Amino acid sequence: MKISEAKAKELAAQALKARENSYCPYSDFAVGAALLCADGSVYTGCNIETAAFNGCCAERTAIFTAAAQGKREFTAIAVAGAGRGSEPDFFCTPCGVCRQVMREFCRPDFDIILTDGKDIKAVTLDGLLPMAFGPDSLE
Ligand code: THU
DSSP states (O other), X not given: OXXXXXXXXXXHHHHHHHXXXXXXXXXXXXXXXXXXEXXXXXXXXXXXXXXXXXXXXXXXXXHHHHHHTTOOOEEEEEEEEXXXXXXXXXXXXXXXXXXXXXXXXXXXXXXXXXXXXXXXXXXXXXXXXXXXXXXXXXX
């Protein structure tokens, strides 16, 4: 993990807090994410669902929010997920689509901080998406 343990715990707490804004009437599964940009700013996101089942995960909401503000360099993201109204009790991991979006903007050693609400577990983007197809594959 490139970021400090203290920073990772702070990000995890922000991801847990971001779950509160989740709009998940279809899955009843609330997810929060907190994205640390290279400039030190943090953007949070939650999952937002639609009746047509084409909503957006918490991680992409955070990344797209930051990207829409011109941010392009990211250091770490924390993720927390659990049934709506329940506290997390497992380490929720990013879905495949979110991993690919991370691959677009982040280096292989991008820190992904998972939290079960109690502890944190740090993994890297390369660990979750090995041999990835990315921007460099098109060069
Ligand atoms: N979800 C996320 O937001 N992030 C994850 O890491 C896993 C899944 C959302 C998508 C959907 O709104 C709900 O959780 C159930 O899959």
